Amino acid sequence: MSEEAVLNTNPITPPAQSLYTPFNVVAGIILIVGFIVTILRFTGGLGAVTNLNDNYPWGIWIGFDLLAGVALAAGGFVTSAAVYIFGMKRYHSAVRPAILTGFLGYALVVIALHYDVGRPWRLPYPFIAQQGTTSILFEVAACVALYLTVLFIEFSPAAMEWLGLRRARNIVIKLTMVLTIFGVILSTLHQSSLGAMFLIAPSKLHPLWYSSHLPVYFFISSIIAGLSMVIFESSLSHRYFAHKMDQTHLDEKEGVAFGFAKAAALVLFGYFAIKVVGIAMDNNWHYLTTGYGAWFLVEMLGFVALPCFLYAVGAREKNLNLIKWTSALAVLGIVLNRLNICVIAFNYHLPSDEKYVPHWMEIAISLFVVTLGVVAFRFIVTRMPILYAHPDYQEEH
Amino acid sequence: MMSVSRRKFLGWLGAAGAGVISGGAANAASNKHFKGYPDSLGVLHDTTLCVGCRSCEAACNKVNALPAPQQDFTDTTVLERKRRTDSAAFTVVNRFKQSESDKQPVFVKKQCNHCLEPACASVCFVGAFKKSPQGAVIYDESVCVGCRYCMIACPFEIPAYEYDKALTPRVVKCTMCHPRVLEGKLPGCVEACPKEALLFGDRDKLIKAARKRIERFPERYVDHIYGEHEMGGTSWLYLSGSSFEQIGMREDLGVTPAPKFTEGILGAVPVVAGLWPVLLTGIYAVSKRKDKVAQEEQSQAVSEAVTQAESQADAKLKKALALAKKEKEMAVKKEVKKALDKATLAKKEAKKKAQEEATDAEK
Amino acid sequence: MEFYTLQEFLTYTKGIAYLLIVAILVSVTGFWLFLTDRDED
Ligand code: SF4
Ligand code: SF4
Numbered sequence: 001m002s003e004e005a006v007l008n009t010n011p012i013t014p015p016a017q018s019l020y021t022p023f024n025v026v027a028g029i030i031l032i033v034g035f036i037v038t039i040l041r042f043t044g045g046l047g048a049v050t051n052l053n054d055n056y057p058w059g060i061w062i063g064f065d066l067l068a069g070v071a072l073a074a075g076g077f078v079t080s081a082a083v084y085i086f087g088m089k090r091y092h093s094a095v096r097p098a099i100l101t102g103f104l105g106y107a108l109v110v111i112a113l114h115y116d117v118g119r120p121w122r123l124p125y126p127f128i129a130q131q132g133t134t135s136i137l138f139e140v141a142a143c144v145a146l147y148l149t150v151l152f153i154e155f156s157p158a159a160m161e162w163l164g165l166r167r168a169r170n171i172v173i174k175l176t177m178v179l180t181i182f183g184v185i186l187s188t189l190h191q192s193s194l195g196a197m198f199l200i201a202p203s204k205l206h207p208l209w210y211s212s213h214l215p216v217y218f219f220i221s222s223i224i225a226g227l228s229m230v231i232f233e234s235s236l237s238h239r240y241f242a243h244k245m246d247q248t249h250l251d252e253k254e255g256v257a258f259g260f261a262k263a264a265a266l267v268l269f270g271y272f273a274i275k276v277v278g279i280a281m282d283n284n285w286h287y288l289t290t291g292y293g294a295w296f297l298v299e300m301l302g303f304v305a306l307p308c309f310l311y312a313v314g315a316r317e318k319n320l321n322l323i324k325w326t327s328a329l330a331v332l333g334i335v336l337n338r339l340n341i342c343v344i345a346f347n348y349h350l351p352s353d354e355k356y357v358p359h360w361m362e363i364a365i366s367l368f369v370v371t372l373g374v375v376a377f378r379f380i381v382t383r384m385p386i387l388y389a390h391p392d393y394q395e396e397h
Numbered sequence: 398m399m400s401v402s403r404r405k406f407l408g409w410l411g412a413a414g415a416g417v418i419s420g421g422a423a424n425a426a427s428n429k430h431f432k433g434y435p436d437s438l439g440v441l442h443d444t445t446l447c448v449g450c451r452s453c454e455a456a457c458n459k460v461n462a463l464p465a466p467q468q469d470f471t472d473t474t475v476l477e478r479k480r481r482t483d484s485a486a487f488t489v490v491n492r493f494k495q496s497e498s499d500k501q502p503v504f505v506k507k508q509c510n511h512c513l514e515p516a517c518a519s520v521c522f523v524g525a526f527k528k529s530p531q532g533a534v535i536y537d538e539s540v541c542v543g544c545r546y547c548m549i550a551c552p553f554e555i556p557a558y559e560y561d562k563a564l565t566p567r568v569v570k571c572t573m574c575h576p577r578v579l580e581g582k583l584p585g586c587v588e589a590c591p592k593e594a595l596l597f598g599d600r601d602k603l604i605k606a607a608r609k610r611i612e613r614f615p616e617r618y619v620d621h622i623y624g625e626h627e628m629g630g631t632s633w634l635y636l637s638g639s640s641f642e643q644i645g646m647r648e649d650l651g652v653t654p655a656p657k658f659t660e661g662i663l664g665a666v667p668v669v670a671g672l673w674p675v676l677l678t679g680i681y682a683v684s685k686r687k688d689k690v691a692q693e694e695q696s697q698a699v700s701e702a703v704t705q706a707e708s709q710a711d712a713k714l715k716k717a718l719a720l721a722k723k724e725k726e727m728a729v730k731k732e733v734k735k736a737l738d739k740a741t742l743a744k745k746e747a748k749k750k751a752q753e754e755a756t757d758a759e760k
Numbered sequence: 761m762e763f764y765t766l767q768e769f770l771t772y773t774k775g776i777a778y779l780l781i782v783a784i785l786v787s788v789t790g791f792w793l794f795l796t797d798r799d800e801d
Contacts, residue, residue, distance in 0.1 A: 047560030054483055054557040057545035085677055087684030118543020118558070118566035126522045129540050133774035134767060136659050137546050138522035139666060142778075177681065178789065185673040185785075189666060196662040200520050200550040203650050215662050349647075434764045514766050528765055629766075656766050663774055670781040674788045 027371050034368025037361045041115055049361040055347055056356035063342030064366055065112035067194055068335040069105055070144070071218070074226030075233070076102020076151055077187040084180045093249040094256045096158060096386045097237060098230050103151040104373045110148060112369045136197045143190030150183050161393055162384040169393075192219040198341060206345035208287050208296040211278040214341075220271045225334040227264040228307075231257050231327035235320075241381055246388030254320060261323045262315040264330065268308035275300060292348060299340060303333025433513045437532040438578065439600035439632035440587060441607055442506055444644060445617060446594035449476060449490055449504035456589035457488045457508075460574060479645065482507060483557045487571040488586060493644045503637070505644045506586070506595070509534060509555045509571040510624060511632035516655035517547035517556060525568075532600065532632045533573035541568060552628055552650050573632065600632055607636055629654025 041049045052059050079098035082088045114120035122129075127145075132138050153172060160169035195218025202210050211217065234253060238245070245253075279285060287293045307330040314323035343356060381387055455470035457463070464485050468475050476492040488508035495502075515534045518526035523540040526547060543566055548556045559566040574584035582588070587595040596603060604625055611618045623635035627650050635646065642648045763769040 043563055045561050045563040045566060046558075048563075050560070052558075052560060054481065054548065055554060057548035057558060081677075085681045085684070087681075087688055116544075118545070118562075119541070119564075122523075122540075122542040125540055125542055130524045131775060131778075132520075132522040132524040132771075133778060134518075134656055134659070134663065134770045135520045135522040135524075135546070136662065137520065137544060139663070141522055181674055181677045181681070182785075184677055185670060188669055188673060193662065193666075196659060197520075197546070197549075199658045199662065200516055200655060201552070202658065203552045203647060204549070212661075215665075429766070429769065431764060431766045431769060518767050519770075524771065528767060530764070654766055656770050660766075660770060663770070663777075667777045667781050667784075671784050674785065678788075678792060 027375055030364075030367050030371045031375075033364050034371070037364050037368070038115070040361070041365070046116075046118065049359060049365070051356055051359040051362065053356065055350060055354060056343070058342055058346075059356055060339070060343065060358045060362055060366055061112055061116040063339045064335065065116070065369060066109055067338035067342055069109040069112065070191065070194060071222045071225040071334050071338060072229050072331060073102045073105025073109070074187060074191060074222040075230040076105075076154070076226070077183045078223055078226035079230055080154065080180045081184050084176060085184070088259075090252060091256050091259060093252045093387075093389075094230055094234065094260075096155075097233060097381070098226075099151060099154050100158070100377065100380060100386055101229060101233050103148075103155045104376055106144065106148045106151055108369050108373045109144065111372070112366070115365055136193050136199070140190045140193045140197065143186045143193070147183060147186040147190065150179055150186065154179050154183070158380075158384045158386055161390040166392075187222070188219060191222040192216065194218050195341075201346075204347055204349070205341060206287075206292050206296075206348040207282060207284050208279070208292060209341050209345045211282060213274065213278050213281075216274065217271070217278070220267060220274065221334055221337060223267050224264055224271060224330055227260045227267070228327040228330040228334075231260050231264075231323060232331055235324040235327070237381065237387060241387055244381055244387045248389065249387050257320055257323050258315055258318060261311045261326070264327075265308050265311035265315060268304055268311065268330070272300065272304050272308060275304070292345060295340070295344070299333065299336055303329065303336055307333060431514075433630065434528070434530040434532070437530060437600055437632065438573075438598065439511070439532055439603050439634060440573070440584065441596040441598075441603040441634045441636070443594050443596070443607075443610070443636045444503055444505050445636065445638045446592050447490070447504040447506065448592055448594075449473065449492055449502070450591065451475075451490050452589040452591060453506055453586035453595065454486065454488055454490060456585040457571070458486070460577070460585035461487060461572075463487070476504075480507075482509075482555055482570065484559045484561075484569050487569065491645055495639070495643070503639065503644050505635075505637075505646070507553075507555075507645075508586075508633070509573070510553050510627075511571075511573050512628055512655065513630040513632065514628070514654035514656055516550040516552055516628065519656040519659065520546045520550040522546070529575060531575065531578055533575040533578065534632075535572055535575050536568060536570065538567050543568075550655065552647070552655070600634070603634055607634060610636060626652040628652070629657075 037049055046052055050059060050061075075098040079091065079095050083091050083095050113123065117123065123141075126132060126138050126141050153175070157169045157172050160166075160172070192215035195214035195216075198205050198210065198214055199212065234256060238253060242250075279288075288297065307326050310322060310326040310329070313319065314326055347355070385393075451470045451473065458466065458470070466485065476490070479491050480486075480489040482489055488506060490504055490506050493503045493505065511528075511532055511534045513528070515526055515528055518524070518528060518534065521541075522544065523542060525537045525541045526534055527537070528534050543558075545558055545568070547568055548558060556568045556570045558568055574582070574586075577584060583597050587597040596606070598606075604622060607622045611620055611622075617638055618636050619638065619640060621637075621641065623637065623641050623646055624631040624633055629652065635641070637644055637646075640648070761772070763772070
């Protein structure tokens with residue numbers, strides 16, 4: 001399909017040749033603002049664009065861009081594991097979009113980190129200069145770097161089909177199994193380790209969120225995030241890129257949504273359960289009556305229990321619409337959880353006037369990074385065989 | 398079959414969690430104990446002797462060539478609010494009053510405590526912090542990436558960051574005047590203190606000295622040396638006349654050395670990396686095998702159906718052939734019979750004719 | 761080798777653990793190939 005045809009049938013891009021579509025205008029503004037803030041950041045230092053201080057060295061660039069970003073990019077490993085390792089072939093059409101979302105997610109996380117760390121050009125230092133092997137962050141860095149590479153290779157066949165590199169593409173396809181297993185190992189490690197990073201600070205993170213089970217919580221909730229993102233992303237794709245989908249994709253789409261909703265409901269149930277057990281283990285019940293306790297209950301009931309129930313209803317009644325909205329709720333819940341741990345319930349002992357509130361320019365950069373992702377996703381799905389199987393390679397899937 | 402495999406999928410994911418936990422438990426059980434460097438140095442801060450003159454702050458500023466403060470060091474109005482260390486001050490003195498009218502406030506000097514098992518060193522992914530055998534926890538600017546995880550980790554809220562520097566931001570904190578100590582000099586603050594509220598020396602001896610003070614003046618001190626065990630022990634030690642919580646020092650930190658918090662999960666890493674490939678490949682093999690069996694069954698069924706159809710068709714053909722043969726035979730028979738009949742008839746006729754002719758001839 | 765602090769000990773042992781992980785991942789791939797090499801399919 002030619003570029004023109006794509007644009008013309010795209011509901012967010014009206015047929016008029018004008019570049020000033022709502023999407024383009026909003027994205028354009030965000031990108032321009034982001035670009036300006038980028039210059040400020042790298043000429044004026046972190047202090048010029050952030051509200052970070054000595055008590056809050058980590059703000060939303062870590063809480064949202066890194067922690068939530070990595071969790072939401074878990075769709076790649078969850079889907080490819082389900083299809084290739086556990087043999088659920090009927091979800092096959094969901095693999096490529098999930099891998100693409102995952103790859104873009106991780107790439108954006110790495111971009112965002114360049115803003116956050118003080119000397120981004122030193123990011124490879126943990127591997128080439130000196131290895132801080134006792135640091136959980138060392139493990140996270142190693143896994144994220146490796147997994148980004150794995151995702152890139154997993155995604156590359158789509159690009160190669162687009163570019164007509166049949167030979168290279170076939171070699172990579174042969175590696176699918178090894179890559180998938182590698183991806184699951186790396187994801188298990190770094191998804192859980194992101195939670196483990198906070199194990200070092202029991203005196204700073206509120207007891208309701210601090211637990212020696214943090215790594216398990218993070219890993220399990222990343223599965224929820226991954227499943228929900230696949231549903232969420234596919235419903236958006238269906239809305240805006242339906243013309244790009246082939247029959248298989250359209251046929252399997254509902255099955256994917258129902259299957260993933262069922263799985264997500266079950267995992268949410270388990271997640272809720274272990275969180276409750278966690279409170280009991282540390283005997284933290286009495287905190288539930290405090291202000292932080294109320295906030296904790298909002299997270300647990302509104303963003304864990306509720307989506308669990310709604311997913312279950314949606315899957316039982318085959319209510320696609322409900323599932324779609326629930327996926328958004330579940331995704332929000334994971335974002336909230338990561339922000340709670342990194343920012344809101346962190347330094348809970350400090351008086352409220354010393355608490356960190358993000359600078360608008362921090363939010364601008366986070367939006368900028370997300371927008372980059374959406375634009376890149378749009379660019380790729382309108383060109384490469386993501387939502388459809390490439391006609392020349394159909395048999396080989 | 399599909400629903401079974403999904404259930405299994407979730408089951409394995411659960412196993413993942415269990416693996417992480419048990420790996421952690423197994424490792425935390427190690428009973429090695431480390432006593433720290435022998436003869437390492439420290440400072441004893443007797444808060445009951447401190448008068449809040451800020452001489453130590455001034456000395457620190459000079460020794461470390463820090464930027465000049467907004468308010469002069471002799472100005473004690475800065476004590477009005479509680480301060481923490483920042484990128485321009487490696488040490489600060491705070492004042493604590495029991496009440497507004499308290500005539501005898503307590504002054505406490507705050508700086509890096511130079512932990513025996515530093516949290517900052519444990520979390521740095523380039524190993525920029527090191528506990529030196531002399532006691533100081535020193536920072537290596539040349540490798541620091543600026544992730545600021547050390548600031549997240551430090552339970553005493555000490556390291557600060559140069560947020561205003563665009564290209565060369567550093568983490569900054571007290572060095573316990575490591576270079577001076579190596580030269581055989583006293584740390585700047587200790588040297589400057591006019592009241593001997595700071596005592597520099599061998600940490601073990603300082604603990605003994607502190608204990609002696611508590612014994613000698615039990616009404617003057619609470620019976621606790623802050624830093625002897627907190628977070629596994631620190632090189633800086635504190636004596637106080639009132640509870641440490643009241644003079645802004647957290648008493649809920651516990652005695653676990655910081656690296657212990659993450660030791661378990663680090664131990665789980667090789668476990669996951671070692672067992673995961675085995676487990677996952679196994680699951681893959683099983684699901685592939687299942688697929689193959691299903692496929693074989695299917696193809697077998699297909700071929701059976703084909704042979705059946707074939708044999709059926711065969712039988713039909715044979716039958717048809719047989720029928721045809723029979724019909725043909727019948728037809729032949731019929732023809733033959735017809736011919737025979739004809740022949741007999743002709744014969745009969747011929748006979749008759751001959752008889753007639755013969756009778757005619759007799760006449 | 762003598763270790764005075766837990767931190768030193770962990771830096772050393774975890775360093776070795778990471779090297780072992782790399783070795784394990786490489787060897788398990790090879791071993792799997794060795795194991796399934798002669799399977800006909
Ligand atoms: S007090 Fe903080 S900065 Fe100082 S050694 Fe301990 S953990 Fe590190
Ligand atoms: S900011 Fe520097 S010293 Fe602190 S943990 Fe990160 S790399 Fe290490």
